[in-house]
Amino acid sequence: MMKSRRQFMKQSGLIGLTVGLGAVSASCTPQSISQAHAGTLTSTALRYNADGTFKIVQFTDIHWQKDGPDDKNTAKLMADILDAEKPDLVVLTGDTIEGSKMTDDADYTKAFFECTQPIVQRKIPWTAVFGNHDEEGPMNRRDMMKLMQKIPYCLAKPGPKDIDGVSNYVLSIYDAKGKQARNTLYFIDSLAYAPKEIEGYAWISRKQINWYVQTAQHIEKQNHKKLPALAFFHIPLQEYNQVFGDKSLGCKQEDVCCSKINSGFFAAMLEARDIMGTFVGHDHVNDYEGTLFGIRLCYGRATGFSTYGKEGFPRGARVIVLTENQNNFQSWLRVENNQVIKYTDPA
Numbered sequence: 559m560m561k562s563r564r565q566f567m568k569q570s571g572l573i574g575l576t577v578g579l580g581a582v583s584a585s586c587t588p589q590s591i592s593q594a595h596a597g598t599l600t601s602t603a604l605r606y607n608a609d610g611t612f613k614i615v616q617f618t619d620i621h622w623q624k625d626g627p628d629d630k631n632t633a634k635l636m637a638d639i640l641d642a643e644k645p646d647l648v649v650l651t652g653d654t655i656e657g658s659k660m661t662d663d664a665d666y667t668k669a670f671f672e673c674t675q676p677i678v679q680r681k682i683p684w685t686a687v688f689g690n691h692d693e694e695g696p697m698n699r700r701d702m703m704k705l706m707q708k709i710p711y712c713l714a715k716p717g718p719k720d721i722d723g724v725s726n727y728v729l730s731i732y733d734a735k736g737k738q739a740r741n742t743l744y745f746i747d748s749l750a751y752a753p754k755e756i757e758g759y760a761w762i763s764r765k766q767i768n769w770y771v772q773t774a775q776h777i778e779k780q781n782h783k784k785l786p787a788l789a790f791f792h793i794p795l796q797e798y799n800q801v802f803g804d805k806s807l808g809c810k811q812e813d814v815c816c817s818k819i820n821s822g823f824f825a826a827m828l829e830a831r832d833i834m835g836t837f838v839g840h841d842h843v844n845d846y847e848g849t850l851f852g853i854r855l856c857y858g859r860a861t862g863f864s865t866y867g868k869e870g871f872p873r874g875a876r877v878i879v880l881t882e883n884q885n886n887f888q889s890w891l892r893v894e895n896n897q898v899i900k901y902t903d904p905a
């Protein structure tokens with residue numbers, strides 16, 4: 559049976575949450591959030607563990623629907639993965655919401671609160687970028703961002719108004735004491751669709767690339783050195799085609815649905831020399847990674863059951879582990895039935 563909105567509010571309202579770092583307590587309902595400023599984490603909320611590790615779980619392409627019958631499977635899978643991996647941060651790399659199934663703002667509110675509940679219940683900081691499907695309903699990116707910021711433990715924030723897209727921002731990971739920044743996480747809005755005369759998908763724009771370059775320079779100046787960084791966005795770059803081959807690890811079972819335009823974000827990363835790896839979604843049955851001129855281009859593993867997949871290719875997540883003061887990261891996939899996939903042989 560479908561859950562009514564009233565039931566949803568009541569159920570989620572029962573989760574008594576205390577936000578650890580900000581010491582703000584709140585319950586996870588759309589109503590109470592606005593009053594409580596719930597989930598206000600400090601800017602140094604992301605910190606290395608005492609053992610010198612920091613773990614990220616990337617969920618992608620959740621495609622949460624309005625009372626979608628398959629969404630409860632997605633929530634269960636997310637919960638299982640979070641319980642097994644116990645990450646320090648969760649990143650949603652777009653197409654979190656199946657926008658075309660939303661009829662009004664209330665639908666979006668319900669969907670965002672529902673699909674993040676497995677994360678919020680476990681009191682894990684989380685953040686997100688937008689994909690091409692999130693905005694296919696009545697709510698625009700800016701309002702979606704405001705909505706997400708009302709959900710506890712959300713670290714996403716809108717980027718500068720004068721660049722394209724909204725989910726353009728940076729988070730830093732600090733040492734265990736919260737004093738020194740150790741890593742940068744870039745979140746980039748890979749936008750949605752190209753203009754009609756071009757067709758296909760949008761590209762990361764010149765303004766966004768300039769923002770990235772300036773931000774990287776600013777961070778280097780502040781810290782007197784480059785900080786090893788990761789970048790998260792939804793739509794793969796054209797270079798994901800180039801990197802698949804003899805040495806890549808994992809599956810390619812569909813085309814790389816990138817933009818027809820190569821706007822040069824890869825070149826900008828090469829020149830700035832801080833990003834170690836990129837993480838995308840978008841193509842649900844690709845999960846490979848490959849290294850191109852020193853940068854690891856990785857797909858996530860599609861998470862949502864309410865959208866296309868492939869028989870025999872279980873849904874899951876990508877896990878990323880950083881080690882303090884190391885210019886490298888480990889990564890593997892965790893999928894249905896508590897299965898871990900570590901690709902070691904080239905595809």
Ligand SMILES: [Zn+2]
Pocket residue numbers: 619621653689691840841842865
């Ligand atoms: Zn998708």
